[in-house]
Amino acid sequence: MKKLLSCIVIGIVVLCGLGAAVTATNQNQKNTQRSGITQSPYVDELDQSMTDYDGSLPLGRTNIFGYYANLSIAQSFVPQMEVLTRTFFLMARNTSTIYPCFLAVRDNLTAKDLAVVTAEPSEFPIVNGTPTEEQLAWIEFDFDDLWVTPGQTYYIVVYTANITENYYWISGNGTNIYQNGTVYLSLNDGQNWTELVDADGCFKTYGLHETFLSITIKGGFGGSISIKNIGNYTAWDVTVNNTISGGLIIIGRSYTATISELPPGEEITLRMPFIVGFGKVTITQIVSAANVKEISSQVSATVLLVFILGVQ
Numbered sequence: 001m002k003k004l005l006s007c008i009v010i011g012i013v014v015l016c017g018l019g020a021a022v023t024a025t026n027q028n029q030k031n032t033q034r035s036g037i038t039q040s041p042y043v044d045e046l047d048q049s050m051t052d053y054d055g056s057l058p059l060g061r062t063n064i065f066g067y068y069a070n071l072s073i074a075q076s077f078v079p080q081m082e083v084l085t086r087t088f089f090l091m092a093r094n095t096s097t098i099y100p101c102f103l104a105v106r107d108n109l110t111a112k113d114l115a116v117v118t119a120e121p122s123e124f125p126i127v128n129g130t131p132t133e134e135q136l137a138w139i140e141f142d143f144d145d146l147w148v149t150p151g152q153t154y155y156i157v158v159y160t161a162n163i164t165e166n167y168y169w170i171s172g173n174g175t176n177i178y179q180n181g182t183v184y185l186s187l188n189d190g191q192n193w194t195e196l197v198d199a200d201g202c203f204k205t206y207g208l209h210e211t212f213l214s215i216t217i218k219g220g221f222g223g224s225i226s227i228k229n230i231g232n233y234t235a236w237d238v239t240v241n242n243t244i245s246g247g248l249i250i251i252g253r254s255y256t257a258t259i260s261e262l263p264p265g266e267e268i269t270l271r272m273p274f275i276v277g278f279g280k281v282t283i284t285q286i287v288s289a290a291n292v293k294e295i296s297s298q299v300s301a302t303v304l305l306v307f308i309l310g311v312q
Contacts, residue, residue: 042236044085048077049204050178053133060160060167069187072159076181081207083291086142090171090202092131093124099161103141106155109193117143171202208291209233215297223308228267235262236290247279277303
């Protein structure tokens with residue numbers, strides 16, 4: 001605890017020297033809706049983390065060692081998976097907190113948000129005064145899945161509305177335990193940041209490894225599409241979109257199908273829906289998944305009543 005407190009004291013002294021005015025309200029409050037703590041449609045994995053608790057800091061506007069300030073905190077990290085799915089922080093809230101807690105993911109501290117999500121005060125345990133470790137909880141921030149570059153530094157930025165006594169407690173350690181990142185502090189709504197090289201937040205990130213699919217379109221009665229996982233990891237939440245353009249198609253011009261999971265090396269064949277039509281057509285299949293970038297396949301064919309002929 002003493003290590004973390006010493007880090008924040010040094011950080012506050014440095015930040016106070018910036019001379020920047022603290023705005024009255026948080027300018028980054030967006031209408032982004034939180035996905036909620038729900039059952040994930042797939043099995044993501046723990047990627048990066050630091051869970052060694054040493055103490056907690058107030059996140060928001062409160063009296064920090066005799067100085068009123070609105071503290072925002074960022075944790076840098078280096079993902080090793082291609083898809084970032086969600087994060088957790090060890091947190092609580094003050095009894096007077098009524099505004100949501102925001103979490104954003106950025107590839108630069110002052111750049112545009114790559115993802116942003118809110119957590120309502122009701123999702124946090126309430127504490128009166130500085131919390132103990134037992135009073136804290138791992139709070140989930142479940143944003144829309146985000147493609148990232150493994151090995152590149154990203155930043156998780158946590159903040160709340162700049163309203164007096166509206167603050168949360170966020171935990172960390174005053175020792176540089178997590179070697180792939182560090183903590184940053186801001187007192188002016190993220191306009192300026194100061195790095196604390198010997199501190200880390202208590203956080204976890206989850207993600208998915210990228211995998212790859214192949215598509216084969218076949219003709220015959222109604223036609224079919226075969227999707228094979230040619231990568232090394234399970235493809236989750238696979239979506240298939242089929243469209244037929246050209247010709248005179250009376251029934252069956254488009255359809256969408258979903259596959260919850262497709263393990264590596266496995267192949268699945270989907271029958272196209274019942275089709276009735278005539279003429280030369282172009283068949284387009286677009287396939288994507290939670291951890292597969294969108295791919296497409298397009299073939300020419302002839303529709304004769306309920307048959308798809310001459311696929312090429």
